Amino acid sequence: MRIFLRAKAFSAAAVLLLAVAGCGDDGSGDGGGTQTGATLSMYAFSSSPAEDAVLRKVIDDYNKLGRNTVNLNILPEYDTALQTALAGGSPPDVFYVNDNKLPDLAKAGTLEPIGDKVDNPEDFYESLRNSFTYNGTYYCPPKDFSTLQLVYNVDELAAANVEPPTTWDELSAAAKALTKPNRPGLALNAEFYRWGVFLAQAGGWPTDDGVTKMTMDAAPVAQALQYVTDLHKSGYAADVKAVGTNWGGEALGKGKTAMTIEGNWIVGAMKTDFPTVKYGVAELPAGPSGKGTMAFSVCYGVAKASRNKAAATDFVKFLVSPEKQLEFTKQFPVMPSRKSLADQWLADKPELKAFVAGGDYAKKSVFVPGFKTVVDTLNDGIQGLAKGNKPVAEVVSSTQSAGKDVLGG
Amino acid sequence: MATGTAVAAGRVERPTAPPRPRRRSRIHGRQGLAGWLFVAPALLGLGTFLLAPILLALWVSFRDWSGLAPLDTSTAVGAENYRDLLVESGVVQSDFAKSLRNNLYYVLGVVPAQTALAFVLAVIVNNKLLKGKAFYRTAFYFPSVTSSIAVAFIFIFLFSPSGVVNVLLSALLPGTVETVWLNEPTGAIHAMLGWVGVDSAPGFLGDRRLMGLSYWEWLSGPSTAMLSIMTLAVWTTTGTFMLMFLAGLQNIPEDVDEAALIDGASPRQRFFRITMPLMRPTLFLVLTLGIIGTWQVFDQIYAMTSGGPQKTTLTPAYLIYREGFENSAMGRSAAIAFIVFAVILVFTGVQRWILRGRD
Numbered sequence: 001m002r003i004f005l006r007a008k009a010f011s012a013a014a015v016l017l018l019a020v021a022g023c024g025d026d027g028s029g030d031g032g033g034t035q036t037g038a039t040l041s042m043y044a045f046s047s048s049p050a051e052d053a054v055l056r057k058v059i060d061d062y063n064k065l066g067r068n069t070v071n072l073n074i075l076p077e078y079d080t081a082l083q084t085a086l087a088g089g090s091p092p093d094v095f096y097v098n099d100n101k102l103p104d105l106a107k108a109g110t111l112e113p114i115g116d117k118v119d120n121p122e123d124f125y126e127s128l129r130n131s132f133t134y135n136g137t138y139y140c141p142p143k144d145f146s147t148l149q150l151v152y153n154v155d156e157l158a159a160a161n162v163e164p165p166t167t168w169d170e171l172s173a174a175a176k177a178l179t180k181p182n183r184p185g186l187a188l189n190a191e192f193y194r195w196g197v198f199l200a201q202a203g204g205w206p207t208d209d210g211v212t213k214m215t216m217d218a219a220p221v222a223q224a225l226q227y228v229t230d231l232h233k234s235g236y237a238a239d240v241k242a243v244g245t246n247w248g249g250e251a252l253g254k255g256k257t258a259m260t261i262e263g264n265w266i267v268g269a270m271k272t273d274f275p276t277v278k279y280g281v282a283e284l285p286a287g288p289s290g291k292g293t294m295a296f297s298v299c300y301g302v303a304k305a306s307r308n309k310a311a312a313t314d315f316v317k318f319l320v321s322p323e324k325q326l327e328f329t330k331q332f333p334v335m336p337s338r339k340s341l342a343d344q345w346l347a348d349k350p351e352l353k354a355f356v357a358g359g360d361y362a363k364k365s366v367f368v369p370g371f372k373t374v375v376d377t378l379n380d381g382i383q384g385l386a387k388g389n390k391p392v393a394e395v396v397s398s399t400q401s402a403g404k405d406v407l408g409g
Numbered sequence: 410m411a412t413g414t415a416v417a418a419g420r421v422e423r424p425t426a427p428p429r430p431r432r433r434s435r436i437h438g439r440q441g442l443a444g445w446l447f448v449a450p451a452l453l454g455l456g457t458f459l460l461a462p463i464l465l466a467l468w469v470s471f472r473d474w475s476g477l478a479p480l481d482t483s484t485a486v487g488a489e490n491y492r493d494l495l496v497e498s499g500v501v502q503s504d505f506a507k508s509l510r511n512n513l514y515y516v517l518g519v520v521p522a523q524t525a526l527a528f529v530l531a532v533i534v535n536n537k538l539l540k541g542k543a544f545y546r547t548a549f550y551f552p553s554v555t556s557s558i559a560v561a562f563i564f565i566f567l568f569s570p571s572g573v574v575n576v577l578l579s580a581l582l583p584g585t586v587e588t589v590w591l592n593e594p595t596g597a598i599h600a601m602l603g604w605v606g607v608d609s610a611p612g613f614l615g616d617r618r619l620m621g622l623s624y625w626e627w628l629s630g631p632s633t634a635m636l637s638i639m640t641l642a643v644w645t646t647t648g649t650f651m652l653m654f655l656a657g658l659q660n661i662p663e664d665v666d667e668a669a670l671i672d673g674a675s676p677r678q679r680f681f682r683i684t685m686p687l688m689r690p691t692l693f694l695v696l697t698l699g700i701i702g703t704w705q706v707f708d709q710i711y712a713m714t715s716g717g718p719q720k721t722t723l724t725p726a727y728l729i730y731r732e733g734f735e736n737s738a739m740g741r742s743a744a745i746a747f748i749v750f751a752v753i754l755v756f757t758g759v760q761r762w763i764l765r766g767r768d
Contacts, residue, residue, distance in 0.1 A: 089479040104737040108477035244570035402500035
């Protein structure tokens with residue numbers, strides 16, 4: 001019944017959106033407006049109340065400069081709100097873009113490429129610039145970023161006399177030593193956005209660098225999947241869901257594991273939910289092909305349909321200027337996307353060094369439009385591997401063929 | 410009165426009729442205009458919020474639209490969205506097939522269970538001798554007025570490894586039960602076949618495929634995760650349908666029952682020969698609403714499993730959301746919606762045919 005209502009509500013929303021679409025202005029006609037004197041709207045999603053406050057302050061600083069006035073909208077259900085605004089043809093001038101949404105947005109022609117218009121664009125980590133590049137165009141400067149690394153319980157490792165592992169063999173040994181009856185030494189979400197780090201460490205990846213063809217059937221991929229599967233089979237590693245938690249931070253905090261693989265966001269969660277658990281962050285162990293991890297980021301996009309593109313670009317330049325970026329990231333676990341700021345950011349939180357180090361070798365976690373289906377298929381397979389009811393070969397072949405459906409060839 | 414005379418006169422004086430039809434039509438025309446004016450607000454509402462969106466969605470289903478730019482940026486692709494879903498083998502088709510399979514088991518499980526349970530509860534609550542009727546009615550109806558998302562979260566806790574369900578089962582059964590209900594992809598039918606030693610597809614089932622899924626995969630049965638969600642669905646919707654049955658039961662004239670009593674019918678005969686046939690319209694309503702609702706299951710999936718584990722709780726409604734909002738394939742999303750619409754029509758039609766009056 002409720003679904004029925006929801007469907008109705010959805011159709012109502014759709015028609016409104018379409019009605020608006022009719023009157024929309026694609027904005028491509030004018031030259032982008034002047035650099036000053038504009039009123040800009042910005043859409044953002046909320047990471048935490050503290051971060052919202054800092055964002056508001058940074059925007060106040062900009063407004064005080066008197067160049068333009070920015071109105072900030074922090075939205076729940078951000079993706080839907082943004083999508084509706086874009087489809088209606090009157091998007092906000094500036095908005096957050098999640099890296100995994102970039103290919104879709106770029107393909108739909110909704111973004112103005114401003115990546116290279118900010119000061120010193122080479123300062124941003126290369127993998128992040130890659131995340132926001134589609135078909136050779138670098139669209140928007142990254143706001144900040146996170147990487148995945150090994151997060152462990154300091155006391156448990158000390159008690160078991162285990163050092164944070166630096167190779168796959170050491171990881172297996174450490175996981176084994178930390179495993180207790182009915183409790184794995186390592187717990188991680190059974191999904192590509194965690195298991196992918198092992199693929200990178202083995203030198204494999206679902207696609208080639210340009211995301212033009214599938215490379216799931218390359219030997220390193222199978223080797224990596226087999227390694228993690230074996231860890232699960234022996235009981236030294238497990239899916240976080242299998243220990244009754246939703247993600248690695250919860251598993252670590254509740255003592256359901258001694259090690260997990262998570263990103264910078266774990267810092268805030270541990271502080272608020274499990275303040276007594278002493279944890280450390282180490283770089284993930286190196287695999288046959290060296291170190292490997294994945295980066296996740298958000299950028300400041302400028303709408304192609306904006307009437308004030310020049311002013312919006314000026315505002316984004318301000319946001320990603322070194323001083324403002326440092327101010328924006330200093331108190332938070334997410335890292336500045338400018339390499340030059342790493343040391344200053346680390347000054348008061350040296351314990352997070354491993355996350356920063358990942359910036360140098362992280363793989364972008366972004367593919368092409370329509371690839372979500374493929375990632376879902378791979379996740380489906382990884383869940384099967386963690387559960388022990390699917391062979392590696394089947395996961396490789398099903399993902400490979402799903403990817404071919406999307407990429408062609 | 411004036412109209413009446415005009416009509417009567419019109420029949421007689423046909424040759425001089427010309428001015429009259431005009432007068433007639435003016436009067437009728439005015440009435441017609443007034444009528445249209447009176448229904449205009451409703452029609453406008455229906456047109457804007459019902460007809461237009463449906464037609465637009467139908468149009469979108471024949472286009473390639475990301476949903477991220479105004480609709481005029483979309484391109485016509487003919488029936489490609491439908492072909493990808495129904496004919497062309499590939500991941501799109503197999504995902505859709507999985508969602509249909511999952512939802513089919515969901516419908517087959519939830520609709521009979523909630524209907525039977527609702528009917529039994531209604532008969533109990535309708536009992537004249539029962540005390541505290543109001544309390545039971547409220548208690549049974551309560552889940553239906555609770556937010557489905559809130560209920561879903563409560564069920565997540567109930568079905569968690571250390572949740573109430575496992576605690577209860579551990580107390581009742583030997584050993585400790587540590588099932589991770591919402592993360593268990595094995596299908597019920599597969600599991601049962603496993604008990605009798607059939608672990609993998611017998612050749613004839615494994616090789617043949619329908620919409621990209623082997624017959625063996627079609628016959629998996631609902632996964633444990635799906636069964637948990639089905640339990641939740643039955644629990645939340647039973648109350649609503651109980652209320653409908655209750656209204657139906659109270660509509661049965663007492664004298665019919667008394668007449669049967671005087672004729673010497675036993676309670677059982679009265680129930681099966683009098684009550685049940687008279688309840689057929691209500692049963693039809695409950696089944697129809699049940700089928701429509703269950704083919705559109707979304708909230709619980711969204712809150713509890715997001716289609717996992719291993720795509721065993723993927724449903725067409727969730728796929729519509731995933732394709733439209735996460736995969737930026739609004740055209741495909743709309744096409745799924747129309748196929749589900751057709752499925753619902755077929756199911757309702759079949760059920761109507763089965764329940765048709767035999768008299």
